[in-house]
Amino acid sequence: MSTGGFGSADGRTTQGSKQGVVAGSTVPRRQLGRHLRELRQECGMSIAELAKLVERSAATIQRLETGTAERIRLWDIEELCRVLDADETMTEGLKGLAQQGNTESWWHEYGDLIPNDFDVYIGLESAADQLTSFQEIVPGLFQTPRYAHTLISAARPHGPAPEVARRVEMRMRRQRMVTRKTRPVSVDVILDESVLHRVVGDRRTMAEQLRRLADIGTLPNVKIRILPYSAGVPLGDLTGPYITLDFAPTKGRQEPSVVYVENYTGNMYLERPESVDRYRSAHASLGRVALDEQASRNLLRRAAKEH
Template sequence: MSTNDSATTGERKSKARSKQPAKPTAEVGSTVPRRQLGRHLRELRQQTGMSIAEVAKLIERGATTLQRLEAGTADRIRLWDIEALCRVLGADETTTDALKGLAQQGNTESWWHEYGDLIPKDFDVYIGLESAASKLTSFQELVPGLFQTPGYAETLIRAVFPEEPSSEITRRVEMRMHRQRLITRKGRPAAVDVILDESVLRRMVGSPRIMADQLRHLADLSTKPNITVRVLPYVAGVPLGDLTGPFTIVDFAPDAKGKHEPSVVYVENFTGAMYLEGLGSVSRYRAAHETIGRVALGAQPSRDLLRRAAREYERER
């Protein structure tokens, strides 16, 4: 979800923030690239209908090696293994380059992913993380991608990709709408607890009609039992004494053995995204969200404000 998604969660490649986070030096080596690599490999394999043993045989590696790659627990990742897997699994060129890029960044410290560095710009790394989430906790300064209406999403995407044809813009909008099934599906939808800065309601995106539709949509979504939407009003000031910028904490459900993947904080800025999984970093962002939440409006007052703002935009149409 945006921090995920001001312009997209991962698609925002050219909007600059005045501050760019420094690359951390004190965190433990990040497992995020390896876990993301594993998710994509597993998804590709499942699409072919082949078992781990069958694929491992085709690339002349042991099943245990492939199992560790898919689980994101491989200590050593060989690029030729990734190339062989992509060939066998029918990955396209963009996906192959992206997975090789993830493999090369599999042992870095808390991971700073610069758009278009080792991984192609058109490959959204965050989506894999989001799709595996059981809960997303965030603070946002634009409507998150998971909550966007087609009109709102199209306006932002066109601003990010002004040279692309309408067919490609339509494809990107459809992809974003597809992502929203994560929180609207009937079976075990992900939980979302988002706090929106009041500027989200006041900043015009597109037109008054688009804004009215978007704010009504937010209010309607907030009635679902798995979704909490609150607004941080201007009168609350700066509850932390400093600006955090948008962020999303991603939590995961336990696997079949009851083990949890480490939670990840996703912080997107103008040129890339930071993935933090150190316990200290995650705890600080959780505390920040709790502090902001204490001065944000409650769920019902926030819903009322969203609907009131939507009516105001409708009068401007």
């Protein structure tokens, strides 16, 4: 997925030493906390039990899990991972998150501190209450198995078939957050019209995928609109694909919204309110010239028949 102008690494964080500390509450720290909490819960431990095993206070563990700790030491993360039986990829991923600096916008470069197989975005997505995006390919949450297989195979041309199949299955499982009966995530996506015409796989794959988009767009929590070619360039510039993630309050805490911009070599996580607001404004502008939901479904079904 192209970002259309976010190739600069000016927001990249610096690597800390093993004895280094980081301060503040940012995306990497929040993600670190989520993973630590999930690992602890999978082990059936309370915060107090874990604190005793790693010889830290319960308050320290709680601050780590909520992303509010003022100091994060790598040896603490290593010990927590050892006690919680985290595998090597998870351990290296969490250590990488702990080493990220305190910046308002975080550039995560693939393979830089955090292993390629450790997906930071997925954890963020699973915690979101609402996703708002503009896309130039079908979003992973709406992809059919055949469409997803084509993309994943192209991205990993030398990957073994079982690994490709595993990744496709993981993508299909992610989609449950949209279709589940209890508190499904709300999704508002604007698709560039090129999505309907850019052939991924074969014609059969495209027809199936476009019908899937038209069908899922009827769900009350899903809003799919097409930005037609006739709209031109509404903003006078190209935003590139983006996803704004909003979170429901948890125990009286409101987690800040994040804009996720994916690049071919890394990802940008924008947290400054001014940046988030600018993307919200851009989405509103695109929405004013996009087709409405019914017209978009009609266009999707017509395109499916043409394929």
